[in-house]
Every structure is written in C-alpha cells, then in structure tokens.
Amino acid sequence: MSVSLIIVSHSARLAEGVAELVGQMNAGQVSVLPVGGTDDGTLGTSVTRIGQALEQALAQGGAALILMDLGSAYLSSTTALEFLTPEQRARVQLADAPLVEGAFLAAFEAAGGGTLDEVRAAAEEGRAMPKITG
Template sequence: MSVALVIVSHSKKLAEGVAELTGQMNSGQVQILPAGGTDDGELGTSAPRIGAALEDALAGGHEALILMDLGSAYLSSTLALEFLTEEQRQRVALAEAPLVEGAFLAAFEAASGGSLAEVRAAAEGGHELKKIAD
C-alpha cells in the first residue's frame, strides 16, 4: 500500500510550491496533494479542501500522511478527519514535522516503499535536518 502526502498550508501558493518541489525531487513517484488556503482564495485553512485532498489520496486503498505549516492547520486537519469513515481514518496520520524538510524526507521514504509509520517517522526526522554544519 503506497503512502500519499497531503500538504496543508495557510497559503495556497505555499502548499502548491512544497508539493511541486517535493514532487520533482522524487520524480513524481509519490502522490502529493496540496490543500492550502481557504475556499475563497484567502490565507487560512479549509477542512473541506483538506478532506477533498484526503479523499483523493485514499482512493484505491492508499494511505495518507498530512503535513502542516502552523497550529490552526492542525485544527482544520483534525476536523477534516471527522468527515472520513472510521476505516479511512485508520489509513491517515498527522506528522509533527517541519513542512518543507518533512515533506521532502516523507516523499523519499514513501517512494522507497515505506509504511505509513515509517513515512511519518521520516517526516518527523526533519527536525534534525541541519542546513548549516557546526
């Protein structure tokens, strides 16, 4: 069972940019769905947009990992989970991870055939990814 990524951001452009960057880095092997902004195009998050991305990600029996930018993205994501069936919710995880680094590491692990738990752990390892060597 493959793992798709759902990128939740307050900015539609940011979510699309993270999805684009991450998708190019893994040669499109992993389904990456942006769910950014509100339904009227403003900054914010939308549980229905996140829910629609999750439905797409879960189609065909796949699993999904949600990566989020800021705290209220978590609230909207958990609300979106309420609209799924219990069986669908069992195939979704939320990552406590930095958005860009977490998405990159998660996509790499997912492309390697990692389980949902392994993909989540990889994303959460993004906290340790150093940009500048000491």
C-alpha cells in the same frame, strides 16, 4: 499500500511550492497533494478542501500523511478526519514535522515503499535536519 502526502498550508502558493519541490525531487513517484488557503482563496485553511484531498488520497486504498504549516492547519486537519469512516481514518496520520524538510524526507521514504508509520517517522526526523554543517 502507497502513501500520499497532503501538504496543508495557510497559503495556496506555499502548499503548491512545497508540492512542486517534493514532486520534482522524487520524480513524481509519490502523490503530493497541496491544500492551501481557504475556499474563497484567502489565507487560511479549509476543512472542505482538506477532506477532498483525503478522499483523493484514500480512493485507491492507499494511505495519507498530512504535513501542516501552523497551528490552525492542525485544527482544520483533525476536523476533516472526523468526516472519515473508521477504516479510512486508520489509513491517515498527521506528522509533527517541519513542512519542507518533513515533506522531502517523507516523500523519499514513501517512494521506497515505506509504510505509513515509516513515512511519518521519516518526516518527523526533519526536525533534526541541519541546514548548515561544518
């Protein structure tokens, strides 16, 4: 089962930028769906738009990992999950991970055929990813 990534941000440009970065680094092997901003294009999150991304990610029988930027992105994501069937919900997880590093590590794991649990665990390892070494 392939794992898609859903990038939920308060900013459409931020979500699109993370999706672009991750997509180029994994050569398009993993579906990365950006969901940023509200329905009217302002800063915020949209339960409706998150739900649409979930439908797209789950349509082919795959799984989805949601990565979020700030607290209310979590609230909107969990609300969107309430509209899924139990079978669909079983194929979605939320990652407690930094957005950029988590998305990068998750995409790498997903491209290698990782399970949803493995992809989430990889994303969450991003919390310990050093930016400066030496």
